[in-house]
């Protein structure tokens with residue numbers, strides 16, 4: 583027996599783990615610098631780590647409930663929305679699934695960016711939807727505008743936009759998002775993915791939820807909050823969707839430890855600020871010092887146009903710096919380098935400049 587025909591669903595291929603790469607190269611993982619998954623090189627907030635230990639002490643045998651509600655309430659207060667507008671999820675990935683489930687009837691179409699984050703496609707296929715694409719152009723520095731999306735838009739049920747965008751680092755202005763929201767049909771949901779929102783200086787689109795009924799915004803604790811390993815994120819959704827969450831989420835959507843850690847991380851402004859400042863420094867450093875053309879980035883990584891990206895990524899890995907060949911994003915010729923600590927970033931630039 584086999585699963586149903588999944589051939590139209592491209593597999594999700596995460597970057598390789600540091601232990602796996604170290605084993606292949608016969609190196610100690612401590613000798614490697616991993617800049618391939620846009621993780622926070624400064625780790626998690628100590629307050630979040632304490633919360634994890636505390637929860638382990640308190641016990642892990644009870645289903646999560648109160649922590650989940652506490653987190654939704656705290657996030658709602660942070661963003662000035664109602665508690666029911668926060669859909670806590672296992673990572674932003676989980677929130678993408680909840681929105682697909684909430685929106686899609688079989689055969690409906692979803693408009694996604696190309697290049698773009700692959701899980702929009704995967705989730706659409708899982709929910710029996712069809713995929714259409716809008717293309718970001720390298721020649722335009724991957725600029726993202728309402729016109730670019732509207733040129734390809736044909737009444738799709740969901741339009742995914744990413745700001746800042748993975749893997750290019752380009753972003754939307756609030757005015758362009760407003761224009762897009764005003765132009766699409768009332769029955770089209772625009773999903774603004776702000777997984778990298780903390781690194782940008784643009785205001786969050788959560789602030790537009792009061793004005794638009796066809797908007798959802800994704801955020802995560804995986805990046806600036808340094809909790810990627812715990813899988814915790816959320817969607818902010820329209821006020822009128824109050825009863826939909828309980829119909830689409832996985833029972834006990836996010837785990838107790840993750841919710842408690844996220845609550846603690848929200849109390850550690852210093853950790854987030856330092857993480858964001860450090861990433862901004864690193865992306866400037868890469869722009870200035872890499873011997874390859876780079877694109878403006880509002881995120882915690884920089885995209886570099888290196889030509890033979892496969893060769894460059896492999897040579898860099900052999901030299902101890904793991905970066906991402908963007909072929910798997912539909913962007914051949916480019917590599918994506920996550921912002922490391924100062925030391926890691928300098929080493930990465932030095933290493934890459936010997937290769938490109």
Ligand code: PMP
Nearest residue numbers: 673674675699748777802804815
């Ligand atoms: N959206 C984008 C654009 C991403 O790059 C990522 C992570 N790679 C996600 C969503 C998912 O993040 P999470 O870890 O919260 O599931």
